[in-house]
Amino acid sequence: MISSNDLRAAHTATWDAAVGHRFVDELWAGTVDDAVMARYLAQDALFLDAFVALLGAAVATVDAPGPRLVHARQLGLVAGDEDDYFARALARLGVPEPAEPLAATTGFLALMDAARASGDYPTIVTVLLVAEWLYLDWASRDADAPSDWLHAEWIELHRGPAFSAWVGFLRDEADRVGPDGAAFARAVELEAAFFDAAYG
Numbered sequence: 600m601i602s603s604n605d606l607r608a609a610h611t612a613t614w615d616a617a618v619g620h621r622f623v624d625e626l627w628a629g630t631v632d633d634a635v636m637a638r639y640l641a642q643d644a645l646f647l648d649a650f651v652a653l654l655g656a657a658v659a660t661v662d663a664p665g666p667r668l669v670h671a672r673q674l675g676l677v678a679g680d681e682d683d684y685f686a687r688a689l690a691r692l693g694v695p696e697p698a699e700p701l702a703a704t705t706g707f708l709a710l711m712d713a714a715r716a717s718g719d720y721p722t723i724v725t726v727l728l729v730a731e732w733l734y735l736d737w738a739s740r741d742a743d744a745p746s747d748w749l750h751a752e753w754i755e756l757h758r759g760p761a762f763s764a765w766v767g768f769l770r771d772e773a774d775r776v777g778p779d780g781a782a783f784a785r786a787v788e789l790e791a792a793f794f795d796a797a798y799g
């Protein structure tokens with residue numbers, strides 16, 4: 600059975616392109632243009648709705664009570680703290696909701712909806728893993744946080760001990776049940792395309 604580490608290694612080029620994307624550099628520097636941040640967050644609001652549904656599918660399909668509670672707790676965080684960031688960020692940027700999905704978003708929604716509809720926990724957990732692991736990776740740079748909350752909180756939501764533990768859990772789960780290689784590859788591609796799309 601292939602491991603999550605092997606899959607990440609197999610997709611290093613695309614993975615690193617996403618983690619080292621111009622958007623991430625500018626986010627850390629606090630220099631992301633408001634129009635770029637607005638386009639990105641408007642698309643990510645669409646992403647997050649499907650992501651919440653996918654977390655719900657993980658809650659529903661996982662084969663054991665312990666992991667079910669871990670997924671359920673994270674679902675609560677995304678529906679709480681993260682949604683609160685979105686409400687404040689989108690209001691400040693004057694983003695009218697909902698946006699029309701761009702191609703990368705449509706691709707991601709299709710991947711997440713297919714995983715959810717499959718009811719196949721290994722596929723579901725693989726898509727969750729890529730989304731969260733890749734975000735932990737770019738958010739874990741050893742650098743000073745930007746001063747503006749709009750940028751700093753987006754980093755804070757994806758780093759730190761609790762978020763690292765969540766990603767560690769997803770890796771263990773994927774390796775326990777066997778990650779889906781095709782879903783992994785597609786998700787990494789879409790992450791890179793998603794950052795590209797913020798620049799129009």
Ligand SMILES: Cc1ncc(CO)c(N)n1
Pocket residue numbers: 643646647650730731734790793
């Ligand atoms: C596109 C994208 N990927 C991953 C995350 C983190 O789950 C996010 N918020 N948006």
